[in-house]
Amino acid sequence: MVVLGAGPAGLVLGNLLQDAGIDCVVLERAERTHLRTRARAGFLAAHTVHVLERHGLAEGLRRHGQAHSTCEFRTEDGRFRLDYSGLGRGERHTVYPQQLLVTDLLTRFLDKGGRIEFGTEATAVVDLDTDRPSVTVREADGRPGRRRARYVAGCDGRHGAARRSLPPGSVRRYDCAHGVTWLGLLAEAPPSLDAVGYAVHERGFAGHMARTSEITRYYVQCEPGTPAGAWSEERIWDELELRMGVTKYGPLHRGPVVQRTVVDLESDVLEPLRHGSLFLAGDAAALISPSAAKGANLAVLEAELLARALIDDLRHGDAEGLDAYSARCLTHIWRAQEFSHWMIGLLHGPSGADRPSPFHEALRQSRLASLRTSRSRQDWFAEHYVGV
């Protein structure tokens, strides 16, 4: 078995296959140190934590993760909070930075004798239609190479080799560019609220998400095409403070901005998630905008489904799970896409690139009002916000 990519999808899959005694190798383009410091997601759904616990992969997050269950919406008219642990299914998030989860998964895999080839870039998956596919690679020393396997799992993200290797017309791609851009920031500053903060302001969206006691993620909506370095730190903090209404609701802890990423909100889904001997999981299967923090959670869910199906096939000759894999994942993916799309509509006001008409702006305000006042709406929100 060859797994492409050592992100959450590839490493959960690798660990589960290895625990089942299935020979597998993970090919990873980046070096190990890079994976341990690549900050991205942080909010793990209850289901994700259950999956990781079920397979003995949750030790680090149990020790260092923080339970989280409140979000706060701020508008120019006021603010309200939802404690979603008391709504919907009563579930919470666990805040645990993705780079720590990836480090835990890597360490466990390697400690148990797993093989990861760092610095090895998959260039193509070939002979997909046969039961002897292979992966062509650029080895760590730059020479071309090849790995053969019974199956290949494409967990190498949106721009990886798995997607590129699909024959034209073999899968359908549904895609959507939402016309909204965020500047994603990591600040060396403690969180300023005990909640996820979503500010909906006429100058654009601003978001606050805790990561650790010393690091906070912020998002600030900017014009599409804005380079990551275009705003000075002072401008970033001034915009965040204005949009988050600090004069009414209290200050933000300022600190050095240690990472900036431009995030164009985009989504896509491939269908089906299999072609012959190649299976897709995580961002390689579907890209989801970070508006509802679903990407890493879907990656873990899909990796577990794929691992089970591969184990049934390779250990017991039962291919039912592999045949059903794509349809099972797509049900979850589309539900997550639907909710993320709803969140984009909730959070983005008139300064989005796709400037909404007054009609759409009034709809957005009505959406916020029903979330503030309707218990059934809040239950629906909670179920989808924390679930996958």
Ligand SMILES: Cc1cc2nc3c(=O)[nH]c(=O)nc-3n(C[C@H](O)[C@H](O)[C@H](O)COP(=O)(O)OP(=O)(O)OC[C@H]3O[C@@H](n4cnc5c(N)ncnc54)[C@H](O)[C@@H]3O)c2cc1C
């Ligand atoms: C700013 C930001 C914030 C986010 N916040 C959240 C959040 O709060 N909650 C959430 O659930 N999700 C969040 N996400 C999304 C989440 O980070 C991704 O969905 C998640 O990383 C997907 O995991 P993956 O394993 O599929 O892919 P990745 O984590 O992208 O891993 C893919 C791996 O494949 C490797 N690779 C790529 N190409 C090749 C190749 N050709 N050969 C070999 N290796 C290759 C890459 O180096 C990488 O290590 C966020 C994303 C961003 C950008």
